[in-house]
Amino acid sequence: MAPGLVSAVLFATVVAGTPLILTALGELVTEKSGVLNLGAEGIMSVGAVAAFAVTIHTGSPLLGVLAGMVAGMAMSVLFGFVALTLQANQVASGLALSIFGVGLSAFVGKPYESQTLESVPPLKIPLLSKIPVLGHALFEQQALVYVSWIMLLAVAWFLYRTRWGLVLRAVGETPVAAHAIGYNVLRIRYLAAMFGGAMAGIGGAFLSVFYTPLWVEGMVAGRGWISLALVVFATWRPLRVMLGAYLFGGAMITQMFVQGSGLRLDIPAQFLSALPYLATVVVLVLISRNRSTIRLNSPASLGQPFMPDA
Amino acid sequence: MWLRIEPRPEPSRLMRYLSPLLAVALMLICGMVLFKVLGKSPVEGFKVFFLQPMADRYSVAELFLKATPLMLCAVGLSVGFRGNVWNIGAEGQLLVGALAGGGLALHFPNSQSPFLLPAMFMAGALGGMLWAAIPAWLRTRFNANEILTSLMLVYVAELMVSWLVHGPWKDPDGFNFPQTRMFQSKAILPVLVEGTRVNAALVVALGALVVGWIFMNRSFLGYQMKVSGQAERAGRYAGFSARRTVWLGMLIGGCCAGLAGVSEVAGPIGQITEHISPGYGFAAMIVAFVGRLEPVGIFFASLLMALLYMGGEQAQQYLGLPYSISKVFQGLLLFFLLGSDVFIHFRLRLDRGRK
Numbered sequence: 001m002a003p004g005l006v007s008a009v010l011f012a013t014v015v016a017g018t019p020l021i022l023t024a025l026g027e028l029v030t031e032k033s034g035v036l037n038l039g040a041e042g043i044m045s046v047g048a049v050a051a052f053a054v055t056i057h058t059g060s061p062l063l064g065v066l067a068g069m070v071a072g073m074a075m076s077v078l079f080g081f082v083a084l085t086l087q088a089n090q091v092a093s094g095l096a097l098s099i100f101g102v103g104l105s106a107f108v109g110k111p112y113e114s115q116t117l118e119s120v121p122p123l124k125i126p127l128l129s130k131i132p133v134l135g136h137a138l139f140e141q142q143a144l145v146y147v148s149w150i151m152l153l154a155v156a157w158f159l160y161r162t163r164w165g166l167v168l169r170a171v172g173e174t175p176v177a178a179h180a181i182g183y184n185v186l187r188i189r190y191l192a193a194m195f196g197g198a199m200a201g202i203g204g205a206f207l208s209v210f211y212t213p214l215w216v217e218g219m220v221a222g223r224g225w226i227s228l229a230l231v232v233f234a235t236w237r238p239l240r241v242m243l244g245a246y247l248f249g250g251a252m253i254t255q256m257f258v259q260g261s262g263l264r265l266d267i268p269a270q271f272l273s274a275l276p277y278l279a280t281v282v283v284l285v286l287i288s289r290n291r292s293t294i295r296l297n298s299p300a301s302l303g304q305p306f307m308p309d310a
Numbered sequence: 311m312w313l314r315i316e317p318r319p320e321p322s323r324l325m326r327y328l329s330p331l332l333a334v335a336l337m338l339i340c341g342m343v344l345f346k347v348l349g350k351s352p353v354e355g356f357k358v359f360f361l362q363p364m365a366d367r368y369s370v371a372e373l374f375l376k377a378t379p380l381m382l383c384a385v386g387l388s389v390g391f392r393g394n395v396w397n398i399g400a401e402g403q404l405l406v407g408a409l410a411g412g413g414l415a416l417h418f419p420n421s422q423s424p425f426l427l428p429a430m431f432m433a434g435a436l437g438g439m440l441w442a443a444i445p446a447w448l449r450t451r452f453n454a455n456e457i458l459t460s461l462m463l464v465y466v467a468e469l470m471v472s473w474l475v476h477g478p479w480k481d482p483d484g485f486n487f488p489q490t491r492m493f494q495s496k497a498i499l500p501v502l503v504e505g506t507r508v509n510a511a512l513v514v515a516l517g518a519l520v521v522g523w524i525f526m527n528r529s530f531l532g533y534q535m536k537v538s539g540q541a542e543r544a545g546r547y548a549g550f551s552a553r554r555t556v557w558l559g560m561l562i563g564g565c566c567a568g569l570a571g572v573s574e575v576a577g578p579i580g581q582i583t584e585h586i587s588p589g590y591g592f593a594a595m596i597v598a599f600v601g602r603l604e605p606v607g608i609f610f611a612s613l614l615m616a617l618l619y620m621g622g623e624q625a626q627q628y629l630g631l632p633y634s635i636s637k638v639f640q641g642l643l644l645f646f647l648l649g650s651d652v653f654i655h656f657r658l659r660l661d662r663g664r665k
Contacts, residue, residue, distance in 0.1 A: 096641060217634070278466060288452055
């Protein structure tokens with residue numbers, strides 16, 4: 001393969017993996033606090049449409065991303081109210097958030113369907129972007145790509161190197177103990193869920209403002225669900241999220257890869273499009289087949305409601 | 311002074327059945343507010359969205375037509391949900407069922423046999439079960455979470471439909487539209503009421519509700535699943551197989567969803583296209599919850615959900631609102647239901663004096 005193609009494929013892989021990293025990192029922190037929010041798909045959709053609309057009206061992608069973030073947080077507060085305050089079943093609440101979010105985004109986004117944004121020029125990092133092959137792929141990206149890397153390190157540092165990270169993990173493992181020594185379990189879970197919502201909102205914003213850049217109903221296309229699977233794949237460890245995200249990112253751009261490789265393969269487009277979904281299933285199976293891996297790594301109280309007074 | 315929720319000594323049976331009504335009422339109020347915000351008259355919006363779909367004989371028949379696949383999917387799903395089997399991929403199982411049943415119709419374009427339709431339903435049920443068997447197998451054999459795997463297979467099923475109607479199954483005389491030939495008359499469900507579109511699939515759906523009721527309430531197997539679902543340890547202690555619960559929950563869900571798929575392609579659509587289902591498989595989850603996982607409840611809940619679908623169409627036609635407004639209502643309904651369900655196990659108390 002020509003170096004130009006390698007570089008292009010790597011570049012596209014990084015781009016496709018970025019919304020997954022952002023969303024999965026947020027979900028990871030949420031799950032570490034013991035909250036299973038299956039609403040990532042809905043949050044990303046709402047984040048994407050909010051970001052797109054604000055960018056169209058203000059002309060500022062930055063404001064757009066902020067709008068996506070705020071919309072994502074609002075969605076997670078809605079989830080928190082039902083699943084944490086009212087203690088509804090977290091699986092059902094998450095499904096509700098996904099159905100509601102996908103529907104709401106389609107409804108709100110209708111007037112924006114025919115509009116397009118100007119593509120935002122990438123942020124070139126001096127010197128590093130001059131590296132052959134890798135420079136273009138890694139260091140001539142959108143600012144949010146670098147943000148995703150920074151967040152990756154920040155989340156890893158927060159969870160395992162800070163006191164509040166320890167508290168958050170304690171809340172996810174044994175909320176009763178955390179409560180007993182005086183931590184407000186519900187507040188911490190709310191904050192963790194809101195962080196997850198903010199990140200998924202940014203993930204959605206990346207899709208609609210930088211990746212495509214346009215809004216179409218259903219454009220999130222399962223990326224929220226794939227991000228959930230990614231957290232399992234990463235066995236709840238931040239740095240492994242990156243590996244998984246680029247793996248799935250690679251699966252998403254196979255079409256480009258096959259076309260560019262010059263191989264005369266007669267594969268229907270739908271088969272290639274199905275790859276990321278099939279890859280998700282395969283990866284889930286490979287990780288989950290070892291029951292103890294899942295048991296040892298998943299937060300012990302994941303999905304369990306907690307009632308402070310009971 | 312604060313409102314505080316505190317546990318009830320016993321779950322309230324009354325609230326269990328009042329909660330869906332409360333949720334519907336809240337959804338209606340929220341809907342009126344939404345119409346107001348969108349600059350439409352709330353009363354007009356209410357009429358168009360919720361009353362017009364029940365205005366005349368034809369509309370009521372359409373309501374039953376749309377409720378049919380919802381009933382089928384929801385009754386199958388509720389068997390699984392009772393056993394804590396989270397099959398959220400009914401949409402995909404519906405599509406594969408439609409492909410299996412519809413494929414049979416396309417394969418016998420000249421058959422005059424009266425058994426063609428029953429055979430299509432059989433094929434559809436098998437197709438749906440096959441698609442549901444994948445997450446069941448992955449869950450029981452490899453411990454893979456059925457929520458994510460069943461959902462991923464929805465996307466795969468959609469792409470499979472897309473490939474077939476763009477490729478091998480495309481109607482050669484169809485001006486290149488992505489759709490198959492129209493089914494021959496023997497493969498189309500007979501209409502029940504002259505002048506409407508409501509067809510024999512409704513009978514199949516009602517039958518499924520009855521069978522579902524018997525299975526859930528009068529069979530030992532149904533009881534085992536319920537115990538396993540509600541109290542996993544008790545179920546294990548009694549020797550009820552958790553694997554069997556997963557398999558049965560998934561397969562019954564897939565079977566019913568597959569039937570629903572056939573009811574669509576052999577009913578109102580009459581061919582296979584890319585738009586077989588407007589999310590019936592997902593809406594059916596809401597139907598199952600609102601119907602309290604009970605066939606009688608599901609009957610009414612599926613009519614309500616059909617109303618939301620038709621209301622969306624009406625709102626698009628008469629109020630110029632996007633069709634997706636019905637999805638917003640669906641999501642709201644489920645949220646309000648989950649919120650109202652709190653009062654089954656908890657009650658509100660005024661909390662005076664204490665912080």
